[in-house]
Amino acid sequence: MRKLPSIVWLLSSGLFFVGAGQAVVFITIPPLARDLGLSEIQTGIIFASSALAWMVFSPYWGKLSDRIGRKLIVVIGLLGCACSLILFSSALTLGTSEILIGWKLLAILILARMINGILGSATRPGAGAWVADVTNLEERGAGYGRLNSGFSAGRIVGPAIAGFLLVISYTLPFYIFSIGLGLVALLLIRQPSIKNKDKNDQKSGDLRLFDNRVWPFLLVGACLGVCNAALVQTSSFYFQDVIVPKSSNAIALASLGFMLTAFGSILGQLILADRLRVSPGSLIRYGTLFCAVSLFCIALSNSLYSIYISLFLFGLGQGTQSTGLAASISLSVGPENQGKANGFMGMVLPIGHIISPIIAMPLYMNSPENPYILGGITMFGALIFIQINSRHIWIRRKGYKKINIERNQSIEES
8 A cells, every 4th residue: 555645744734724724713703793793694694705705716726726737726725714814813803892893894704704715715626636646546535535634633623722712812823823824835835846647648528517427426515515514604503502501611612512523524534535445435425324314413412412422423424425525526537627626526515605594594593403404304315316326436335446547537327
């Protein structure tokens, strides 16, 4: 078993700081929103603005990385995330000091998240395509598992730091992660540009959104994005309103829940994908099943113990499924379309953050359990869809390693 290239670790480090920064934003905004005079719907709009920009620009950055290379695209994404965090923390400082209030505060927070969506969206497509450039067919799942584990690890460290430091300062975690993003960007600039050695060997044509090679994975990815967004945007409220309604430590307890979710993701990415090298199709199946079951368990949770176990299981499913999807969509296209394929996946995952304020938030306001019940139904539907499309090359359980590389761009006839 060949050792994965060191650049995968460096890219994973970049996603670590991206994940940590995102986690701090998600943990900070819901509880602070009420103190800042922002409603649940306005909070959802802040999340949705970033997701909308991410969805629009992710395919563009992916396609551009196929033309000009991965390094510049990833660096732009990391620095964009850093600028977004700095502006966001500054807006929070001015808001808590009542220097910025009302629509002016809301506008600055939306602007900060838009910067994250416009520039930060370059990170994932560029990094994912870079991993595809330096890994072979059998290593692809392990490579994406290690790459995504960095983001998941950041989601653990982010809430851990937030839970302790936000009591002292709302801005310190944002600046720490911004510095980390800048340092990784500097290290990447010093890396040699990698040319795809197979680029002239395969011709798969221009990749379209509804291409048969990729759309099944994009649809499942959209389902995951919707369920994840609903969980992220409502879980802090769920802790405050249902799990520990009378506790003054709701933020810290919700932070621990996010940490357990991320820890579950890491186990799925590093153990099942990286160490055991489970096939991409099996990763998708197991992950989807774990997500479906865990969402129903969250809806039934009424104690810290039950919701923590449920959140851990959701993280395990999310990490397993997302890695399988990333590996499958990469293996389904040629090297000249790696950036575009990763960009498409980056486009569908944020859909949930656009839909959630419209669907999940009103459902939550009607009954806190409703978003999780709908999410469980959605994931079971995705599992049925996967079984229906089980003849797709990269959803097969067995034999995927024996497929000739020249057939990676095609899908079997039903």
